[in-house]
Amino acid sequence: MRFLADESCDFAIVRSLRAAGHDVRAVAELSPSATDPQVVRLAASEQRILLTEDRHFGQLVFAHRQSAHGVLYLRFPSSARHQIASDVVRLVQQHGEQLHACFVVIQPGRIRITRPPSP
Numbered sequence: 001m002r003f004l005a006d007e008s009c010d011f012a013i014v015r016s017l018r019a020a021g022h023d024v025r026a027v028a029e030l031s032p033s034a035t036d037p038q039v040v041r042l043a044a045s046e047q048r049i050l051l052t053e054d055r056h057f058g059q060l061v062f063a064h065r066q067s068a069h070g071v072l073y074l075r076f077p078s079s080a081r082h083q084i085a086s087d088v089v090r091l092v093q094q095h096g097e098q099l100h101a102c103f104v105v106i107q108p109g110r111i112r113i114t115r116p117p118s119p
Contacts, residue, residue: 001092001099004043006052007032009074013051016085022092024051044069049099051088071103080108 005014005026017024025048027034034042036056043050049070050057057071072091076084091106092099098113105112 001096002046002048003072004039004046004048004050006039006050006054006057007034008053009051010053010081010084012085013074013088016089017051017092020089020092023048070100072099073103073105075105075107077108083108 001022003017003022003024005011005024005028007027009026011026011028014024014026025046027039027042031038031042036054039052040050040057042048047069049072051072051074053074053076055073055075057073072088074084074088076087087106087108091104091111095104095111095113101115103114105114
């Protein structure tokens with residue numbers, strides 16, 4: 001699968017997904033300091049699912065109806081940071097193509113998959 005990791009995304013996730021054979025580009029490597037709307041547009045134009053820990057992407061996708069190929073919003077407290085990369089890889093293995101065009105909230109022990117309104 002193809003992903004774009006926002007600058008807020010823990011780089012351990014990028015490394016783990018790459019190690020699992022996924023195509024992952026990182027904003028920190030491509031375009032540091034890109035704005036959130038620029039990041040969403042880049043992910044959509046490259047047909048990549050956006051990986052982020054920034055809750056503002058939900059507002060862009062739902063309230064502003066910005067087109068997205070999919071968003072994985074990661075909400076892990078500091079006490080559960082050690083499991084974030086393995087949980088994301090497991091989510092991708094289990095749900096794969098179902099993640100396209102969805103807004104997914106992943107927390108320790110909980111996954112919520114929502115299809116946002118069309119732009």
